Amino acid sequence: MKVxxxxxxxxxxxxxxxxxxxxxxxxxxxxxxxxxxxxGLNQSIALAHAGAKVFHAGKVGRDGKSLIAxxxxxxVSTSNITVAESEPSGHAIIQVDKTGQNSIILHxxxxxxxxxxxxxxxxxxxxxxxxxxxxxxxxxxxxxxxxAKKQGLTIFLNPAPMDNKVLDYPLAKVDxxxxxxxxxxxxxxxxxxxxxxxxxxxxxxRSATILTLGENGVVYADYQTKISVAAEKVTPIDTTAAGDTxxxxxxxxxxxxxxxxxxxxxxxxxxxxCVTRRGAADSIPLMKEVxxxx
Numbered sequence: 599m600k601v602x603x604x605x606x607x608x609x610x611x612x613x614x615x616x617x618x619x620x621x622x623x624x625x626x627x628x629x630x631x632x633x634x635x636x637x638g639l640n641q642s643i644a645l646a647h648a649g650a651k652v653f654h655a656g657k658v659g660r661d662g663k664s665l666i667a668x669x670x671x672x673x674v675s676t677s678n679i680t681v682a683e684s685e686p687s688g689h690a691i692i693q694v695d696k697t698g699q700n701s702i703i704l705h706x707x708x709x710x711x712x713x714x715x716x717x718x719x720x721x722x723x724x725x726x727x728x729x730x731x732x733x734x735x736x737x738x739x740x741x742x743x744x745x746a747k748k749q750g751l752t753i754f755l756n757p758a759p760m761d762n763k764v765l766d767y768p769l770a771k772v773d774x775x776x777x778x779x780x781x782x783x784x785x786x787x788x789x790x791x792x793x794x795x796x797x798x799x800x801x802x803x804r805s806a807t808i809l810t811l812g813e814n815g816v817v818y819a820d821y822q823t824k825i826s827v828a829a830e831k832v833t834p835i836d837t838t839a840a841g842d843t844x845x846x847x848x849x850x851x852x853x854x855x856x857x858x859x860x861x862x863x864x865x866x867x868x869x870x871x872c873v874t875r876r877g878a879a880d881s882i883p884l885m886k887e888v889x890x891x892x
Contacts, residue, residue, distance in 0.1 A: 599853055600728050601645055602751075604655040604720065604742055605638020606709040606735035607665045607679070608688040610878050612838075615693050618701045634668040635878035636688055636709070637733040637758060640839045644846020644882050645731075646673040648868070650853050653678055655720040656736060657708040662687040668879060678720050682708035688735070698834040698873065704759065709736045717741045726750030731849060734758055740767050747771040756845055760784035769802065776808045776845050795819045808862075810844055812837075816866060818858050827862040830870025839878040844869040847888070864888060 614629035638656055645652040655678035658665050665687060666676050688707035694700050717738050724730070730746045731754045732739060746753050747768075754774045757764045760781045769775075769785075775798065777785065782794035786801070791809060798807040799819060806820035815828045834840075847868040851861035868888045875881035 599651075600724075601650050601652045601731060601849060601853060602655060602678075602720065602724060602728060603638055603642045603645065603652055603731040604712075604717075604736065605641060605731065605733050606636035606688055606706075607634075607639050607654075607656050607658050607662060607669075608636030608690050608704070608707075608709070608735075609633075609665070610635030610690045610692055610838075612692050612694060612877070615695055617695050618693050631877065633878050633880060634665050635690060635839070636665075637735050637756065637842055638709075639665060639669060640842035640879050640882065641731060641733070641756070641846045642669060642674045643672040643879050644839075644843045644868070645850050646846075647882055647884050648847045648850030648864075648888075649885050650846075650850035651675075655679065655716075657682045657685075657711050657716070659686040659708045662708065672879075678723075680716065682711040685711050692838060692878075694836050694838065694876075698836050700836070700838050702759075704735065706735065706737075712737045714738060714741050717745055721745050721749060721751075724749055724751055727752070729754065729849060729853065731845070732756070734760065734764055743768050743771050754845075754849055756841070757781050757785065758841070770804070772802070772805055774806050774808065775802070776810070776848065778810045778812075778841060782809055791817060795824070808848065810841060810869075816844070816862055818862055823858065825859050825862060827859065827866055830867055832870045832874050834873035836876045836881065837873050839881050840869045840872045842878075843872040843882050846882070 610633045612631045613627040642654045653675040685708040688709040691703040786797035818825045844865045848865035871883040
């Protein structure tokens with residue numbers, strides 16, 4: 599069993615600021631750093647660090663060699679990454695304030711150049727029972743979901759960043775939704791966690807929902823089971839990639855056939871370590887660090 603992560607590859611430009619810039623305001627950055635990132639890349643690295651056999655699929659521009667190298671260094675297979683000749687690699691402008699919260703502007707670049715033929719080329723090499731992970735930072739998501747379901751893959755969707763086009767995806771074919779409160783509101787129109795869970799189960803009775811709630815922990819629910827796990831007690835300095843870390847670790851434990859509660863606890867512990875470090879991919883812990891905290 600393997601995990602195919604059909605996801606984004608971005609350069610992340612980090613600016614440490616006193617507060618998020620307001621309309622009409624110019625502020626000075628206290629620090630600047632450049633990292634490899636994108637939800638897809640971050641989640642692939644988290645999967646690899648957690649011990650999963652992960653194959654990343656996606657596109658970069660001609661400027662994207664270091665993104666591919668970053669994945670290879672982490673132990674991710676990159677044979678399904680291609681180069682878009684006419685588009686630059688995706689990038690993000692990320693503000694991190696003094697409390698560790700972030701605000702992000704995203705430019706898709708090559709991530710939005712994925713076509714139907716790319717989808718078929720990648721999924722033709724998959725087998726029934728494999729896992730596929732998707733976010734909302736690339737093009738052709740509907741085509742990927744449709745073909746993945748036909749081929750018997752288990753589909754995990756993290757619909758981030760959430761926008762209206764997500765609602766047009768064939769969501770009933772998704773096996774696992776991994777969402778935060780913002781994405782939950784966008785999918786259901788509900789604001790309270792309990793109402794979000796109830797609405798997701800009603801709309802997608804054959805799917806499981808994992809709702810991450812930051813410092814308030816995480817809730818898993820399917821038509822038979824509901825489990826809540828508390829968040830790790832830490833002092834965050836940068837929340838970037840915390841959700842990506844959780845997702846990678848959760849799926850890696852599912853591949854190992856761990857119980858849902860165990861998956862949630864390991865993933866929460868990994869995310870707790872992540873928020874105590876600055877950066878995106880560089881902040882994702884290794885499995886030996888997560889296990890060491892038990």
